[in-house]
Amino acid sequence: KYTFGFMASRWGWEGRQYMEDIMNKFRTDKYPIDGIICDFEWFTDESDYSFQPPGTPNYQDFGFNWKTFSQPKEQLAAYKRNNFRVGGIRKPRL
Numbered sequence: 001k002y003t004f005g006f007m008a009s010r011w012g013w014e015g016r017q018y019m020e021d022i023m024n025k026f027r028t029d030k031y032p033i034d035g036i037i038c039d040f041e042w043f044t045d046e047s048d049y050s051f052q053p054p055g056t057p058n059y060q061d062f063g064f065n066w067k068t069f070s071q072p073k074e075q076l077a078a079y080k081r082n083n084f085r086v087g088g089i090r091k092p093r094l
Contacts, residue, residue, distance in 0.1 A: 006031075007034060007036060007087070010036070010037070010038070010039065011040075011041075012041065013038055019036070022036075023084055034085060036084060036086055038068065038087070040089065043090070
């Protein structure tokens with residue numbers, strides 16, 4: 001349903017406040033925006049680029065990174081109310 005639209009994608013969302021500041025800047029500066037795309041920082045604060053193919057036993061694959069999503073249910077609901085869709089990039093290591 002939301003394949004088309006204006007979306008901001010970023011590798012390196014530093015935290016929740018930074019993410020929300022950017023979202024608000026799009027709105028206040030009157031740039032069109034329908035959603036944001038988060039790279040791995042939506043679920044972890046550890047990059048997996050240096051891992052071997054089997055991964056590592058302590059890697060956080062399923063969950064939320066509390067720096068960017070300290071209250072995931074509430075945040076996602078608030079973003080949706082403000083007409084922001086959120087997508088997360090994920091490379092599964094199953």
